Amino acid sequence: MLVLVEFRHFNIVPLLGICFENKERILIYPLMKGGSLEQRLKSPSSSSTTTSQSQQRQQPLSWQQRLGILHQTAEGLSFLHSRKTDKEGNETKATIVHRDIKSANILLDEEENVKLGDVGLAKLLQETSPSSASSSS
Secondary structure, three states, rough: HHHHHHOOHHHEOOEEEEEEEEEEEEEEEOOOOEEEHHHHHOOOOOOOOOOOHHHHHOOOOOOHHHHHHHHHHHHHHHHHOOEEEEEOOOOOOOOEEEOOHHHEEEEEEOOOOOOEEOOHEEEEEEOOHHHHHHHOO
């Protein structure tokens, strides 16, 4: 859980808090007013009881908007998959793999900036040397 707090990026939904109650863990994130990419790709004329009226009235995404979303999603994933530095500037050997990237987990804020969600399911991978990786298989 501490990994989610330490590594922040513009295109990752920020973790606001964690609640431990009994054996449950609840992650607290800000509301993304733009909804998910999945919602935005659906036809704006489709009527669903779970879709708000404001989301139904949104215009379909233009190709320019879609490319911007693609670029910002790639930026967020690149950050997760790259080596990080700690607070002292030392490079770590850990990378983070999202493991559940899909349109429902690509969230949009009120200005249509991409925020990757569901990073709580991500897996922290420690880099292994080639010799130790081949001996374990």
